[in-house]
Amino acid sequence: MxxxxxxxxxxxxxxxxxxxxxxxxxxxxxxxxxxxxxxxxxxxxxxxxxxxxxxxxxxxxxxxxxxxxxxxxxxxxxxxxxxxxxxxxxxxxxxxxxxRLPPWPDTVAGLARLAERYPLIGLSNASRTALLGLNSHAGLRWHQALSAEDARSYKPDPAVYRLAVAVSGRPPERLLMVAAHAWDLRAAQALGLRTAYVARPVGDPPAPSDRFDLYADDLAGLAALIGA
CATH class of the missing domain: 1.10.150 (DNA polymerase; domain 1)
Incomplete structure (x- = not known):
């Protein structure tokens, strides 16, 4: 890319x-x-x-x-x-x-590295209040954190992904959706976002028919792929 x-x-x-x-x-x-x-x-x-x-x-x-x-x-x-x-x-x-969910071992350092190059937007099904506590507990670094609560819905409703598009002020194809869940990426892809699958032990792996833009084993691998 x-x-x-x-x-x-x-x-x-x-x-x-x-x-x-x-x-x-x-x-x-x-x-x-x-x-x-x-x-x-x-x-x-x-x-x-x-x-x-x-x-x-x-x-x-x-x-x-x-x-x-x-x-x-x-x-x-x-x-x-x-x-x-x-x-x-x-x-x-x-x-x-x-x-009070623990971050994966590469999460905090990976976000910090990516944040040096790109604006980072969190997009979660967690409520606004839950997301605040979660971000603090896990040490997640964002430029903006968005909750599906603001769309009064849950992913994979397109309305949730539109929150990120609206906040970014950019067309969907200039945003990269990063997730460990193929269903999440499919929904973002349908709205025009670029997609990156990051493998996690608890994720939803891609199907053979999926065609995401990027595939990475962790956030360090993702950073290398996008030049961060």
Whole structure:
């Protein structure tokens, strides 16, 4: 990719820059220290399935829009019930897990390197409040952080990606969407953004039919590809 083609980078956050499953596991273990690893994984799956199902319900018009904080609280209640915990304070604490997710080892240094060359825009399904806490906890560096809450929707709704286009003041083809989820990149690509897949253990790998602009093993590899 030649240097003048990209004016700004747009980053997915959950899964791409932070290890979301690891953070939720840690919250579950704090909630119920006595449960074993297999049960932790079952509770993690329960959390993830609820979030995915309810976000899709919002997208399908099956329920009014709720910010991610409300969905996290619902998931926390489900997990606590399944774990046999009925302490409201413990449930409220678990619901905040999404603001305390650890960054991947290359994330902080990678963003700092890229920020020397390009404006960085975070674009997340996390609410504005959750995103603020998450950015602070993980040490994420942005020039602008955008929440899907501002579009009253969730990715992959095109309205969410338009937030980044509007803030950048640039045409979509001058923005590079970076994500570890192929579904995320497909949606950005459909709106005209350039795309970069960064491999993560918890991501959604590309299908053989996907044709993204760039593929990288980590943020250092991405920086090398775009001359940062």
């Amino acid at each position: 030649s240097e003048p083609q990209i004016d700004a980078l747009v980053f997915d956050v959950l899964g791409t820059l932070v290890d979301e499953p690891a953070g939720i596991r840690a919250g579950i273990r704090r909630l119920a220290p006595a449960i074993g690893d297999p049960d932790v994984e079952k509770l993690l799956a329960l959390w993830q399935q609820h979030i995915e199902r309810e976000q899709q319900s919002v997208l399908d018009g099956g329920r009014p829009h709720l910010a991610s904080d409300a969905l996290d609280l619902e998931a926390a209640r489900l997990v606590a019930d399944a774990a046999g915990v009925d302490d409201p304070a413990a449930v409220a604490e678990l619901a905040l897990t999404g603001r």
